[in-house]
Amino acid sequence: MALPVHTLAACQLNPRLGDLQANLERHLQLATEAADAGCALALFPELSLTGYALRDQVHEVALAADDAFFAPLLEISRRIDVCVGFVEVSAACLYYNSQAYLSGGQVVHIHRKLFLPTYGLLEEKRFFAKGESIRAFDTRLGRVGILVCNDWWHAAGAMVLAQDGATLLLAPADSPSRGLTADCAEFGFGPGIRVDNENARVWYSLLAFHAKAQSTPILFCNRTGFDDGLGFWGGSSWWNPGGVCQAALGAEEGLLVVEHDLDTVRRERIYSPLLRDEELDLMIRELTRVRDRRNGNLL
Numbered sequence: 001m002a003l004p005v006h007t008l009a010a011c012q013l014n015p016r017l018g019d020l021q022a023n024l025e026r027h028l029q030l031a032t033e034a035a036d037a038g039c040a041l042a043l044f045p046e047l048s049l050t051g052y053a054l055r056d057q058v059h060e061v062a063l064a065a066d067d068a069f070f071a072p073l074l075e076i077s078r079r080i081d082v083c084v085g086f087v088e089v090s091a092a093c094l095y096y097n098s099q100a101y102l103s104g105g106q107v108v109h110i111h112r113k114l115f116l117p118t119y120g121l122l123e124e125k126r127f128f129a130k131g132e133s134i135r136a137f138d139t140r141l142g143r144v145g146i147l148v149c150n151d152w153w154h155a156a157g158a159m160v161l162a163q164d165g166a167t168l169l170l171a172p173a174d175s176p177s178r179g180l181t182a183d184c185a186e187f188g189f190g191p192g193i194r195v196d197n198e199n200a201r202v203w204y205s206l207l208a209f210h211a212k213a214q215s216t217p218i219l220f221c222n223r224t225g226f227d228d229g230l231g232f233w234g235g236s237s238w239w240n241p242g243g244v245c246q247a248a249l250g251a252e253e254g255l256l257v258v259e260h261d262l263d264t265v266r267r268e269r270i271y272s273p274l275l276r277d278e279e280l281d282l283m284i285r286e287l288t289r290v291r292d293r294r295n296g297n298l299l
Helices: 020-036 055-061 068-076 149-153 156-163 198-214 262-271 280-294
Strands: 005-012 041-043 081-089 095-103 106-112 137-139 142-146 168-173 218-222 224-227 230-233 237-239 245-248 254-261
Touching (some): 005 218, 005 237, 005 262, 020 041, 020 081, 020 254, 041 218, 055 081, 068 095, 068 106, 081 168, 095 137, 106 142, 142 156, 149 156, 149 168, 156 168, 156 198, 198 218, 198 237, 198 245, 218 254, 245 254
Parallel strands (some): 005 041, 041 081, 142 168, 168 218
Antiparallel strands (some): 005 254, 081 095, 095 106, 137 142
């Protein structure tokens, strides 16, 4: 039986810092373009509705998941699934760097960023609470998982999502340029893929590893432009389940339109059964031992 093929779009944009209404209008424009191109999903970057360097604006632009602000996005999600980044305020008045997946006029899933970088020019722990769960979820594209930006720089998240049944992983990010580097074609990222800063080199190495290790394709959507002195490199890209980058953007705004063929996932998981052979009980046992040792229980 033939497996479905879905067209996806990474919507690379430069949000206006703190301007919810202007960013909403840009989201609707790009989502409409993606829908008109036959796409089933429009993925936007981390904090796409607000911009990144918010600092004390975090509390001013925060939205509850059921806020009426989302109504136009919920409406367009009847045509195309939409995955957007925003500042979420909980009923307990905690503020999260969150990514919402909207489909069929409903909020299907929200992922709260787990790992909040607070070093160099990054200071997320000053303003955000950290998420506490990793869950795959069902969509019309199949089972999907989301990790936000720095979540991908930690090893376990992608494995948990793939073991939870995900056949597509989404990687929204706000990754700034840092450190010039030579072109990295020798790393085999894909034909015509150029890397000119250290963050991009590390990102592409991580995405290649996670896609291959979990035999699961990844759609990476990074923002572009500037926020308060931070420059973002874009580079949104599509990684097949063998860990090869098949398409990427430069630093410009626009859509990266790709084909997600579930048969490629099936074939990769037959050829390289890494996902099947993962030893979950072993990992749980050894991680529990390491946690107890770190907590001072040496028994």
